[in-house]
Amino acid sequence: VLEMQAVAMACFHNQLLHSAASQKALSYLKDKRKLSAATIEEWQLGYALDSWDALSQYLKGKNFTHQEILQSGLVVPKERSQDYYDRFRDRVMFPIEDYHGNIVGFTGRTLKEDEGAKYINTPQTAVYNKSEVIFGLYKAKAAIKDEDQVVIVEGNMDVIASSGAKIKNVVAVSGTALTVEQIRILKRLTNDFIFAFDADQAGIRA
Missing domain, CATH: 3.90.980.10 (DNA primase, catalytic core, N-terminal domain)
Known part of the structure; x- marks a missing residue:
């Protein structure tokens, strides 16, 4: 697969x-x-x-x-x-x-x-588990470690645009639902989380 x-x-x-x-x-x-x-x-x-x-x-x-x-x-x-x-x-x-x-x-x-x-x-498959995957994390790991901080955004495009602007410690979750497993994975790299969700109702609730 x-x-x-x-x-x-x-x-x-x-x-x-x-x-x-x-x-x-x-x-x-x-x-x-x-x-x-x-x-x-x-x-x-x-x-x-x-x-x-x-x-x-x-x-x-x-x-x-x-x-x-x-x-x-x-x-x-x-x-x-x-x-x-x-x-x-x-x-x-x-x-x-x-x-x-x-x-x-x-x-x-x-x-x-x-x-x-x-x-x-992609739906749940043998290799894709939505609750564990964090978009952009593979590319952001080194920067998150170096800066001891992760910026969490809603959308994939937000991560890509940030990377293009040389801000490399940015990752995205699917919508605003950050799971316990995703938190555990990020905590391997840093304990400093910054949330930058969209200013719509879903982002405000998160």
């Missing part, structure tokens, strides 16, 4: 940089979010094509089995058959690393204004 996540990341990243269909995604990252090409490369940001089976067909071409693809979290099983369709479609893709730098899942941000869910994440 880990190997497949890495293959999917490379596929998404290549599509962002080289697919004719990715111009809206590139414009979102470069023009709206003001990310440099170097930052996009560092975080291996990607683009999922607006297709029901582009990724799954690509993975089959890489000799992953039907069952392996089904268990990856990258596809959604169909209700009345053994088949599946791609989970992420027409979305900017953010790879999620575990504590050791392995790609374990993705967050996908929609590019469609009328899409119900702005962000969707």
